[in-house]
Amino acid sequence: MKFLSVDTSCDETSASVCKDDRVLSNIISSQVDLHNEWGGVVPSIAKRIHQERIDPTISLALKRARLKIEDIDAFAITIGPGLAIALEVGIKKIKELSQIHNKPIIVVNHMEGHIYSNFAKNSEGSSYNKFKKPKFPVLCLLVSGNHTELVLMSNHGNYKLLGETLDDAAGEAFDKIARPLILGYPGGSIIERFAESGNPEAFDLPRPMIHSKDYNFSFSGLKTASVLLIEKLKQKYKKDFSKVVPDFCSSFQQSITDVLLAKTVKAVKEYKVKQLFMGGGVISNNQIRKSFRKEMRRLSVNVFISDKKFCTDNAAMIGICAYYKSKRNEYVKNIKNVDRMPNLKINENILF
Numbered sequence: 001m002k003f004l005s006v007d008t009s010c011d012e013t014s015a016s017v018c019k020d021d022r023v024l025s026n027i028i029s030s031q032v033d034l035h036n037e038w039g040g041v042v043p044s045i046a047k048r049i050h051q052e053r054i055d056p057t058i059s060l061a062l063k064r065a066r067l068k069i070e071d072i073d074a075f076a077i078t079i080g081p082g083l084a085i086a087l088e089v090g091i092k093k094i095k096e097l098s099q100i101h102n103k104p105i106i107v108v109n110h111m112e113g114h115i116y117s118n119f120a121k122n123s124e125g126s127s128y129n130k131f132k133k134p135k136f137p138v139l140c141l142l143v144s145g146n147h148t149e150l151v152l153m154s155n156h157g158n159y160k161l162l163g164e165t166l167d168d169a170a171g172e173a174f175d176k177i178a179r180p181l182i183l184g185y186p187g188g189s190i191i192e193r194f195a196e197s198g199n200p201e202a203f204d205l206p207r208p209m210i211h212s213k214d215y216n217f218s219f220s221g222l223k224t225a226s227v228l229l230i231e232k233l234k235q236k237y238k239k240d241f242s243k244v245v246p247d248f249c250s251s252f253q254q255s256i257t258d259v260l261l262a263k264t265v266k267a268v269k270e271y272k273v274k275q276l277f278m279g280g281g282v283i284s285n286n287q288i289r290k291s292f293r294k295e296m297r298r299l300s301v302n303v304f305i306s307d308k309k310f311c312t313d314n315a316a317m318i319g320i321c322a323y324y325k326s327k328r329n330e331y332v333k334n335i336k337n338v339d340r341m342p343n344l345k346i347n348e349n350i351l352f
């Protein structure tokens with residue numbers, strides 16, 4: 001089964017060709033440089049750039065896969081969650097292609113895509129993260145720029161949202177903290193680089209909701225405390241402020257890691273899961289990857305962490321998810337009805 005998939009949910013224009021769960025090509029055209037000067041994603045700019053780049057991105061995905069559009073069996077498209085006017089661009093294009101080539105569509109939830117990034121294989125069929133078979137129920141930790149979710153997956157396509165962020169997502173906190181530090185957008189990977197030479201115990205930042213009884217998260221308090229601390233440090237160190245940036249970044253990263261880990265361990269124990277899947281942009285973070293591997297080994301839980309190239313937004317994860325949906329025959333029935341769903345939840349399975 002050959003899928004051409006597209007994701008335009010945020011600030012990456014991505015198209016991929018997958019043969020079942022094998023990734024033949026995965027093109028990601030990032031807009032981060034264009035949003036950088038605004039310190040975050042500007043929806044109208046994202047829409048315009050998606051419109052400019054969608055055709056060349058699809059053409060390149062086909063070319064890299066050494067296939068023509070006529071060789072494709074079905075199309076896959078992200079319908080949400082994401083920026084409405086950005087999602088719209090990919091949806092419109094896939095509807096057009098489906099009608100021209102008379103091939104079916106499968107619609108995919110972006111967060112479900114982040115889960116299935118763990119199932120990615122290369123063109124020879126070897127798994128990127130040594131993943132073989134799920135042992136349900138599986139726990140999924142999804143951490144991106146807009147979402148922080150703990151999801152219990154009891155089968156393919158069957159999800160229960162255990163908890164999510166009540167305010168800022170973890171990635172958003174990284175991005176917002178990068179602004180007063182004048183590090184640019186997106187903040188996560190830059191903060192990680194500075195954190196490498198810092199001391200994680202240098203500053204005692206809050207670990208919001210770490211002991212709450214539920215599985216929800218909250219990162220806005222951490223963000224506010226961090227901004228206040230940055231101001232104090234700027235006043236104290238003046239020209240030498242840059243010398244404390246690594247310690248600050250390391251302490252901030254440690255606080256996020258501790259909260260994510262504590263909540264995940266609690267869920268692992270309560271739901272007695274044997275496998276954990278991790279995905280989303282923030283999961284590219286080495287400190288988070290290392291801490292989870294260590295703790296899950298101690299708990300005898302098999303942890304599967306998306307290969308870094310499938311952590312941040314990409315269309316390959318959408319194609320792989322669509323392949324599993326095709327096995328359940330979850331094709332769109334009426335293409336005209338396919339529409340963006342900016343607030344789509346992980347447990348809503350919309351087929352149109």
Ligand code: KG4
Pocket residue numbers: 010143144145146147170171172174175186187188189192280281282283284285286311312313
């Ligand atoms: O999944 P993603 O590409 O987009 C959304 O669906 O939102 O995630 C983007 C987020 C951004 O907030 C970015 O700062 C964060 O992932 N991120 C990281 C790292 N790389 C990207 N956060 C921490 N450490 C990283 N290495």
Ligand code: ZN
Pocket residue numbers: 110114144145280281312313
């Ligand atoms: Zn994402």
